[in-house]
Amino acid sequence: MQIEAAIVDGRMPSGERLPSERVMQSQFGTGRGVVREALKILKQKGLIEVRKGAKGGAYVRELEVSNVSESLALFMKQHPVEPEQLIEFRETMDRTITTLAMTHGTREEKEELLEEAMRLEILLREDEPDLLVTSELDRQLNIMLARMARNPLFEWVMRALQMGFNSHDYALYQNPRFRDRAAANWSDTARALRDGEIMRALGFISHHYILLRQCIAENDTLPQDAEFLQEDQP
């Protein structure tokens, strides 16, 4: 529609408030439904935020990474990828990100990463760890690491991957035989990163994915326990 273009090309500054739907309706000489549908699309694209009530309306806002990630995640849902391919990709990304993070990350960030990794390790040592909490923490660790690389592209890709299907990572934590080792490995990685030992850090990352491959292989031979691979986003 003309309306969309007018808004997007208008390059309105972030935070700007668009006219109300009823005003636009008469402004563009169209029905309110059309305006609403156009706004819905802009909202879906993440370009505007809609608020109700007085002083409500459509506010231009900054795009967030999550929008892009969601798009990629949706695509991946329709085009299933082999676990091995996913691992291959993630391992590459992780190695690069770690290398960059070591160079570009600040001392404080590295300390915090290690702290959080150790927190994860402690949580996972419990008899009945809360998998929701631990997997969320794992997610945050990955994002934290990606952010330390100081390159938004890596952060975007990591977020997209995580949104799409990190179910396999959860599998690692779900299996008691791998849980401890995986958690300890996170701490080892973070420690090596903090100490500037790049080769050690990369070694630990490879180890993580070797564990993951073993865990998945094990789950595949016991398919009756593998159904959680499908439903971890309630």
Add this chain to the structure above:
Amino acid sequence: MQIEAAIVDGRMPSGERLPSERVMQSQFGTGRGVVREALKILKQKGLIEVRKGAKGGAYVRELEVSNVSESLALFMKQHPVEPEQLIEFRETMDRTITTLAMTHGTREEKEELLEEAMRLEILLREDEPDLLVTSELDRQLNIMLARMARNPLFEWVMRALQMGFNSHDYALYQNPRFRDRAAANWSDTARALRDGEIMRALGFISHHYILLRQCIAENDTLPQDAEFLQEDQP
């Protein structure tokens, strides 16, 4: 809305036809406007295709990579990425893809890649090379390489990057001082890949990005010639 979820989770096969808006309206006990807005969003996401007339309606369709790319392109418009960050990312991807392509690509693919690379080299040796043709060929070379890695994730990321912002690569071809070297480097890379010389191939890739960095640095010192960095997607 519930409607969206119902459709997406419903895992409807591609090509399936959704009920008409009026049927949905009564089915979900809601107004037609709500149904229409929900459908508009699905359409925007690229999940459905809407046709008018009898036997019209919403048809489920396969998502295309272009949707993801478009989303990324929009995001990049709002969040400009430093050329150095883009190069950093692409170089990483290229090195990994090349390594994988050497292992997983067939002999025929490698020969074809070399052939096309040499074709590009010849094209670029002309006095007034057609930049539209050559950049398109460069794009195809990259995609061909990505496909040889036999991992759709790499291919998708490369496609997204190319759709969004490979303007800097064009800069390399636009500048006569770098044009020849860049083209020759493509051939060298493809030849090393065909011959299984991984370290040589990776070396050529690094060389490519060194050239690119030099070229961009040079353009920055002559800003009056750098406007094409902005407008190469007419």
Add this chain to the structure above:
DNA sequence: TGCCTAGAATGGTCCTACCAAACGGACAGA
């Protein structure tokens, strides 16, 4: 048999009305 038209199905638009939320100002009480 082949073309053509009327009708049905369906999305696209417009309109009107009402509901729900959120803000702001008026007003009563301390």
Add this chain to the structure above:
DNA sequence: TCTGTCCGTTTGGTAGGACCATTCTAGGCA
């Protein structure tokens, strides 16, 4: 004067109806 409450106004959200434009189909007509 300060403060808290309440009500009116603004605005998005939803419902439902009406009409138009487009597309397909079936039946009629030459």
